Amino acid sequence: MKITLVAGARPNFMKIAPIIHEIKKQQDQGTAISYRLVHTGQHYDKNLSDTFFDELNIPAPHTNLEVKSGSQATQTGAIMVGFERELQEHPCDLVLVVGDVTSTMACTIVAKKAHIKVAHVEAGIRSGDLKMPEEINRMVTDSITDYFFTTSQKATTYLQSAGHLEEHIFFVGNVMIDTLLHNIKRLRKPEFWEKLALSEKSYFVLTLHRPSNVDALEDFSILLKKIVAKAKGAPIIFPVHPRTQKILKDAQLSFENLHYVAPQGYLSFIYLVKNAKAILTDSGGITEEASVLNVPCLTFRNSTERPETLRLGTNKLVGNDPLKIDVAFDTLDQGNWQQSQEIPKWDGKAATRIIATLLKLYGN
Incomplete structure (x- = not known):
């Protein structure tokens, strides 16, 4: 099974990282699965892109479309042109997109027009605010996606009510929390911590x-x-x-x-x-x-x-x-802020569920 993973902006990297780690784990066990990581270059500041690959222990992308900044239309068009060429040169069985950035929507459209199935991680979430570019990206992406991986039961219910097949919707949890829990003991103080005299719970x-x-x-x-x-x-x-x-x-x-x-x-x-x-x-x-x-x-x-x-x-x-x-x-x-409770399936195992589901779908 060949998967093309798409990363476009800072949040995407944290969502892609645990998926790559799980693919590597499956490879080590002899499973016939491989991936190609495509960075669209939607964010090009080093601290918003390259640094994350180093810190999250994932390899550099196989290719960078180097789209960089521009208007919504300019960026969308450039991503689509670059990703179409990518899929022509490197065919795959599945394109996996994450989140709701411009790259998510643009690469989904290109894949579907190339008759390649798409899986959307973080599918089904909605703000109801059409002034947000991300909301448009979510709506377009989910309207043509083949497999939906959701972070909550509410997102799952929304997709079901929208008419998507229940057997294509999978409540797996939150891959961003996978990354958070995996790295919680590796956190480090920023360089300016002492200079600004920061201390815990004081800023x-x-x-x-x-x-x-x-x-x-x-x-x-x-x-x-x-x-x-x-x-x-x-x-x-x-x-x-x-x-x-x-x-x-x-x-x-x-x-x-x-x-x-x-x-x-x-x-x-x-x-x-x-x-x-x-x-x-x-x-x-x-x-x-x-x-x-x-x-x-x-x-x-x-x-x-x-x-x-x-x-x-x-x-x-x-x-x-x-x-x-x-x-x-x-x-x-006043110290009366609401305290966090356990959120279902935000347990650090979302990526494991995603890859297990895809392997089952593709007969591995």
Whole structure:
């Protein structure tokens, strides 16, 4: 069985890593399975791509399409052209895509037009917000995918209600949590830890990159000022996403306790998350990691495609609502934040279930 794995952006690498490890494990046992790793180059900052392959102990990709940045349409088109050539030169039995980035959707379309079956890891999740590019990517990908691997029973139920065959939907758990649990004892302090005099549970980690939060300079400035005020002087560590960096330069915002740092490698970033007082974010994946690590998480969005982080995890949606932000910080200061509970199948074995299922489907 030949599988082509697609990685396009930072979250993809953490999701692909345990799948590669499981394939290698099967190979060592004599199973006839192989893979080819395709990096589309959707993120090209070294700390957002190459570093993750080193830290997560997976080999360099077999090829890099080197698409880099551009508009949604430009990036999608470039990925499709490059991936079509890749599949022509290196045929496979199955294309496996993960997550919801542009590469996920673009490579799924190309594979299906080449009559190659597609498996989608993290299928069926929905935010209901069509203003999010990721939501469009999810909808398009799932509409033509052959095999669906879900992180929750809710995602499974959604796919069933959408008319997909039950025998093609598999509730396997969360591969990103596989990576988290596998590396939890390998975490390392970031280089700036001592310089900024950080200590456990005394600082915040901030990540913002969604257009709804950062593209309008005035709104972005108001949100940052609100966050800084509610932090009450505690350090705020802000690893700056490339698309946010330019906006910050234009804003010329400076606060004594807000520290802009370079994008972090996986091991140092999770160290920051694990030891933070709280996470302040508009990311989806970080809410999963924070929940498993039982770290309070404020999400500056009005919806989430990961409702289990609200119900069983440590996540609260505050959007850009000043009142909700105030209430959340007050709850945090009072020590009354909700505690994480066990989330079904987020146990570090999702990749094992995925590969076992594929081997069964393909007769191995």
